[in-house]
Structures are given as structure tokens and as C-alpha cells.
Amino acid sequence: MKFLIKKAGQIIVLFSLGVSIWLSLGYQEDKFTRLRKRMVEEQLASRDITDKRVLEVMGMVPRHLFVLPQYINLAYEDTPLPIEEGQTISQPYIVALMTQCLALKGDERVLEIGTGSGYQAAILAHLCREVYTIEIRESLARKAADLLARLGYQNVYVKGGDGYFGWPEKAPFDAIIVTCAANHLPPPLLEQLKDGGRLVIPLGSTLYFQTLTLVIKEGKRPRVEYILGVRFVPMIGEAEKKKR
16 A cells, blocks of 8 residues: 555656646746747837738747757847857847848748758748758758757758858749858859849948848849848858958
């Protein structure tokens, strides 16, 4: 009888522990849902993010899963955050703005240069047919691919490599987004963009500030629009060589 009572006690303790964990996880998810809603309302919709699809997706994707554990409580603040290997995840407003600039309708093939932790790719995955994303840092590419797979993203394809050269075997692309700074537009990216396609990139000094620039390919003379001043980590690899 003592054995049975002890086992019963253990069952009660384990059951109570399980309920506590379940309640804690539920509370955390409710908390992050509230924070995402506030982020969308106060940081995006109250400014110049007007694309309803972009706003909806920004309120859906769990940004806290794409940041380092020590920054999880800052995941929905209006600020960029450090990730591994000295890189950053852009502030939510910049992610939303760059995404809105692409004017996605749902059936596009999009190329991203600079996967980072995978957050921007996750946002794009809800808004287009296929996302091809390149990260020059192999360890970041692997971790982002693993996370995106665990979260169920089946239309995102991650590759380790130098994004300066794009992904020619998957071209042409309807849209291209570059999430690192360059002092010029890499010619291979413009070549891989469809006529009528849109490309957004931070252009300027890779040491200081850049101008977020929208390039719309119209035959041999692309149309260029300047959006606002930004600051991104620099594109490395071939882009560095071109600075010399």
C-alpha cells in the first residue's frame, strides 16, 4: 500500500507540474500575441505601413522565436536586435517597410540576400509563392533553415553563399530584397530581376548610413526611388572587393 500511495503522490505532482507548464506556456503565447498586436498598431499602422496583408502577417509571425534568448522580451520593441555572429535582426518597422516596397500579391518568386535568423524570410513566405534566401555565414544559414523547417515553412529555400551573385539557377525573380548594406547595386541581382520587378536595398556608405532604395526594372533604364535613411550591417564577400 505504501508503494501505491507513493506512486499516486508522484502522479499528482507530475500532473500538477504538467498543468503549471501548460498554463505558463499558454500565458507566454497570450503575452506575445498581445505584444505583436501592439507592435502592429503603434509601430506600423500608425506610421506609413498601409498594406493590409503586410500588417496581418507582421501580427502573425512569432518574432520572439527569431531573436537570441536574452532578448526575447525585447522582440516586439521598435528596435533592431543583435543575433549571432555580430549580425542584427532589423526593427519591425523596417522589415514591414521593405516588405511593403515589394508590393507582393501572392504568386511571386522572391530572392532575399542576407537570411540572418530567418525572420524576414518567414514574413515573405506568407506573402508570395516561393522565397529563395542566401546567407554568406554558413552557420546562420543552417540555423535559419532548421528554424524555418521546424515552424513549418515549406516554401522557403535557404542556401549558404555570397548573395552578391544572387541565385542564377532559380532566376528570374519577381522581387529581390537585400537586407545588408552595399555601396552599389550588384549587377547580377539586377540581371536576375524580371522586367517590371522590384528590388529594395540599402545603398550608401557601409560604415555609416545608407538610403533605403527601391529599384523598379523597366527595360534598360531602371526607375529608382529613395525611401528613407537607414543603417544596416555591410554586405561582405564580393561586395567588399568592389570597394577597393
